[in-house]
Amino acid sequence: DGGITQSPKYLFRKEGQNVTLSCEQNLNHDAMYWYRQDPGQGLRLIYYSQIVNDFQKGDIAEGYSVSREKKESFPLTVTSAQKNPTAFYLCASSPDPADRDNEQFFGPGTRLTVL
Amino acid sequence: GDSVTQMEGPVTLSEEAFLTINCTYTATGYPSLFWYVQYPGEGLQLLLKATKADDKGSNKGFEATYRKETTSFHLEKGSVQVSDSAVYFCAPVTDSWGKLQFGAGTQVVVTP
Secondary structure: OOOEEEEOOEEEEOOOOOEEEEEEEOOOOOEEEEEEEOOOOOEEEEEEEEEOOEEEEOOOOOOEEEOOOEOOEOOEEEOOOOOOOOEEEEEEEEOOOOOOOOOOEEOOOEEEEEO | OOEEEEOOOOEEEEOOOOEEEOEEEEOOOOOOEEEEEEOOOOOEEEEEEEOOOOOEEEEOOEEEEOEOOOOEOOEEEOOOOHHHOEEEEEEEEOOOOOOEOOOOOEEEEEEO
16 A cells, blocks of 8 residues: 555653654655644644755754655654654655645654653 | 634534534635645545635535635535544645645534
């Protein structure tokens, strides 16, 4: 089955530690995205990548970093510089970033809790 | 800047009731418009979309019409079921590369 996988589903980290969230897609999509979701708020874009080896900051990139070494993978690192990292993180992909009619396909999400 | 306004939730309904979730947006030009749905503990799924003025998107009994004059994309369903309980997000495309601008989401609770 084609789709997007995120792991782990739940993640706990101590304050001051970096942590990496995994996102893998086997849909052969060019574009990938990371969003953050907080209770009662919509999704906010952290980073996006339109093609391998290229990525851009979204609206709330501070304290996060990404890489896009392979088409199917787009890991997100939450660094200790992120002041309020506890949230639900969603990864998404879309076939062609130049086509504004394309839907984005979402993974199941990772819930990160900082203790 | 671009923004999306959705009606606040939670919206609580009885089964078979009529559902409307209002969505208005501000954006440059005529963006494609999407409604996504999020079931508890899951990621988002596309519910429906409309790509030009007066288009009607529909899926699973839900409908929404692209109203250019009022910059609105209200979601409707004539008879809801308990399984429709979820959070619904309105999201216009606000950038040339397909960036979505999400509303805050509207939680819908359908009781038997």
